[in-house]
Amino acid sequence: MYTLGELADFINAEVIGDELLNITGLASSTNAQKNQLTYISSAKYKSDLINSMAGAVILTKDLLDDCPTNALVVDNVYLAFAKISHYFKQQPTHLNGIHTSAKINSQNIANSCTIGEGVVIGKNCTIGANTTIEQGVSIANNASIQANVTILQNSIIGNNVVISAGVVIGSEGFGNALDSQSRWHSIAHLGNVMIGNDVTIGANTVIDRGTLEDTQIHSGVRLDNLVHIAHNVILGANTAIAAGVTIGGSAILGKRCQVGGGAVIASHMCLADDVVVTGASTVDKHLSSGHYTGFTSISTHSNWKRSQFWLLKLDKIAKYLNITPKNLKRK
C-alpha cells in the first residue's frame, strides 16, 4: 500500500487531488475501485475515464478536464503504468522445500517439490518430481501434475486438472512500454491464471498471467503440447487447442472451439462459440461460428515460386485487366 503522493514520486508525476489517498492496488479503468489506481493511455478511452470509479487515474494533461477523480499527470502514461506496476508485484517468498504454511491434503507429492507459502492442495492429487509451486497457489482435488512443472504465484486451479511435464503456469505476460530512448520497460503482471475443472494441459505449454485481470481457462478445455497462451486470454468451456498454437494477448475464444496445430491467433481477436480453425492458419479477424482456414497449400518448390511471384503482382494485374471489386460484383 502506498499513498498517491508516494506513487507520484516513483514516476515523477504531478498529483492533482488527494496526495494522502491510500492506493492498495492497480486495476483496469472499468474495474478500479476507490482505493485503486488505473490509467488512461489515450483519448480513445475518454468515456471509460468519465465513468471511472477509480481512486486515481494516471493520464496526460489534456485528459485532466474529463477526470472525475484524483489524477497523476505524466507525459507517457503506459510507461508510468509499467514502472508503477512493479511496486505492487509480490516477489517469490520461498525457494526451498515445502513451506510450513502450505495445506496439502494429498499423499503423492514428490519430496523434491518446492511449494510456497499459503499454497493449498486438495485431495487425491499427485505432484511429480522437481515441480515448483509458488506462494498463494490453490489446487483443488484430483490434480495430476507431472515432473518439472512450474506454477507461479496465486494461480487458481480447479478439480481434475492434468498438467503435463514442463508446463509453466502464471508466467509474466509480454507487455512492455517504450521510453523516449526506445528502451523497453516490462510491465509487472498483477493478474493471475484461473483454470477451471477438468482441464488438460500438454507438455511444455505456457500460460501467462493477466496484466490486471486474470487469464481464464474455462472448464473442460484441452490444451496440447507447446501451446502459448498470452496474458488475459479467455478460453471458453470445452475449447480444444492443438500443439504449437500461439494465442496472442487478450484474445477471447468461445465455448467448444477447435484450433488445429501450429495456428496463430493474433492479439485481441474474438472467436465466437463453435469456431473451428484449421491447423497452421493465422486468425487475423474476429470470427463468428464456422470453419475457417488461412495458410498456403503445399506444392512443389518451383510451382510455389511461380505462384508467389504472381500473388504479389495481383493488384497490378487487376489494374491491368480493369478489374475492380465493383466489376466483380456486377457480373
Added chain:
Amino acid sequence: MYTLGELADFINAEVIGDELLNITGLASSTNAQKNQLTYISSAKYKSDLINSMAGAVILTKDLLDDCPTNALVVDNVYLAFAKISHYFKQQPTHLNGIHTSAKINSQNIANSCTIGEGVVIGKNCTIGANTTIEQGVSIANNASIQANVTILQNSIIGNNVVISAGVVIGSEGFGNALDSQSRWHSIAHLGNVMIGNDVTIGANTVIDRGTLEDTQIHSGVRLDNLVHIAHNVILGANTAIAAGVTIGGSAILGKRCQVGGGAVIASHMCLADDVVVTGASTVDKHLSSGHYTGFTSISTHSNWKRSQFWLLKLDKIAKYLNITPKNLKRK
C-alpha cells in the same frame, strides 16, 4: 486384467458373447489378439472388423452382424474406448529418488534424478540434474541426457542418443472423445515411444506416446528445439526436423527427409523418403520424393494487404474472365 463383463459395466455396454473372457489389454483392430479388446468406430472399417482376431470389439449395434467375435455394444464407440483406456493405464509408481529395482550401469547420474521401478540404463550414460525417468523405461549405452528432462513410462531408447534440456518423451497424445454434452474425454495413451540409435533431440522438444501402437523415431534422426511430435508419428531413419516444427498425429515421414523450421505437418500425412519441406511450410497433402514449399513470401505490409485482398477474390476473377481449368489446359 478384467473380464469382458467387468469392462461392459464400466461403460454401460451390452455384452454379446462370453462375459467371462479375460481381457489383458487394448489393441488396434488389425493387431488385437484373442485376449485383447479393440474398437470399430465407423462402418468404413467394416473389413477390419470382419478380419479381426480380437477377443472382443466395441461397436455400435448396426455392425453386430459383421462381428466375428465377442462384442460390447454401445452408442458412442470412441467415447467408450476413451473411458475404457484408463483402466489399462499404469499410474506413476515412484516419485522420490532412484528406485531400488532400477539397473543402472553408468556412473554419471545426477543425485537429483528421479528414476522409477524397473528402469534399465546402459553403460557410459550421463544424466543431468533433476531429470525424471518413469517406470519401465529402457535406455541403452552412451546416452547423453541433460538437465530437467522427463521420460515417461516404458519409453525405449537406443544407443548413442542425445536428449537436450527440458525434453519430454512419452507424454500423452492429444486424443479426446466428445460426449453428447460436448465435453472432452481424454484417451489414455497405452502405446510407447520407441527411439532408435544415434538420435539427437533438441531442447524443450516433446514426443508423445502412441495411442495403442508406438510412436517411432528411427535411427539417425535429428530433432531440433521446440519440436512437437504427436502420437503414432513415425520418423524414418536419418530424417532431420528443424526447430519449431509441429507434426500431427499418425503422420509418417520416410527416410532422409528434411523439414525446415516452423513447418507444420498435418495429421495422417505420408511423406515418402527424401522429401524436403522448406521451413514455415504447411504440409496438407501426401508427398512423394522432392522439394516442396507452402507459405506466403514476405512483402511490405501494404503490398501484402493488396495481394491478400485479390487472393480471396481469385475465384470471382476467374469467373469474370471466363477462366476454367479446362481453358487453361487447352492453351
Added chain:
Amino acid sequence: MYTLGELADFINAEVIGDELLNITGLASSTNAQKNQLTYISSAKYKSDLINSMAGAVILTKDLLDDCPTNALVVDNVYLAFAKISHYFKQQPTHLNGIHTSAKINSQNIANSCTIGEGVVIGKNCTIGANTTIEQGVSIANNASIQANVTILQNSIIGNNVVISAGVVIGSEGFGNALDSQSRWHSIAHLGNVMIGNDVTIGANTVIDRGTLEDTQIHSGVRLDNLVHIAHNVILGANTAIAAGVTIGGSAILGKRCQVGGGAVIASHMCLADDVVVTGASTVDKHLSSGHYTGFTSISTHSNWKRSQFWLLKLDKIAKYLNITPKNLKRK
C-alpha cells in the same frame, strides 16, 4: 590441445605442412589465429582461404594451391569439421549441488540448484528451484532466474536479466554434416551465448550457442515464451520477439526490431534496424527498415479452398492472358 598430426589421424586427413603444430582450438576462417584450425568447405570461400591467418585449414585437394598455411586434406570438409569439433568440446564436469569453486555473491539461490565449476554469480540475484548452471557460466548483478532453467557451459549473462521458468540457454545448435551413407554427424558447438544487460526471456524459450563464434542477445532485448533462437543469431539492442517465433541459424536482426508471435525468420536473413514483422509472417528475404507481412489471411474454409486452387494456377493464368512482368510495368 592436439598436434596437427593427431587431428589428421582423427579424421584420416593428409597433413600438408607442420605435423607438430599445436592446435588449441577451432575458429572461423576469418577469425582463426596461428594456433587455430579452420575449414573451407567450398571454392566460394577461396578469398577467405587466401587471406586466412589460421594455423591450419581443413580443405579439399583442389584448394591446396590457394592455401597460405598448413592444411588437412580430406574429401568431405564439413564432415571432417563435424568430427573434429567434438575433440574441442568440454563435457559437463559437475552434476550434484553447488561446486566449491563457484563464486556466488547472492543469497536467494535455491538449495536444489546445480551450479558448476567456476561459475560466477553477482549481487542481488535470485535463482529458483532445480535450476542447473553448467561450468564457466557468468551471471552479473540483479538476475532474476526462475525454476527449472538450464544454462549450459560458458554462457555470459549481463546485469538485470530476467530468465523465466523452463528456459534453456546454450543448447547445441542444429548443425549436422552428412556422410556418404546419408547419416548425420552432429557438430559440437564451441561458441557461447552472450546476453547483454536488461534482457528479459520468456518461459520455455531456447537459445542455442554459436558454432564457433557466439550467439548474441544485445542489451534491452525482450523475448517472449517458446521462442527459438538458433546458433549464431544476433539480436540488436532493444529488439522484441513475441511468443512462438522461430529464428534460424545466423540470422541477424538490427536494433529496435519487433517480430510478432508465431513468425518464422529463415536462416541467414539480415534485418536492418527498426524492422517490424507482423506475427505469423515468414521472413524469406533480407529486409530494410519498414513494416513487413507475409501470411495467408483467414477466410471461410470453402473460400480458402477456392482461392488456393487458383493461387497455384496463377502462372498458367498469366500465360493464358498474355500477362508478363513487362506488360504490367508498361501500363
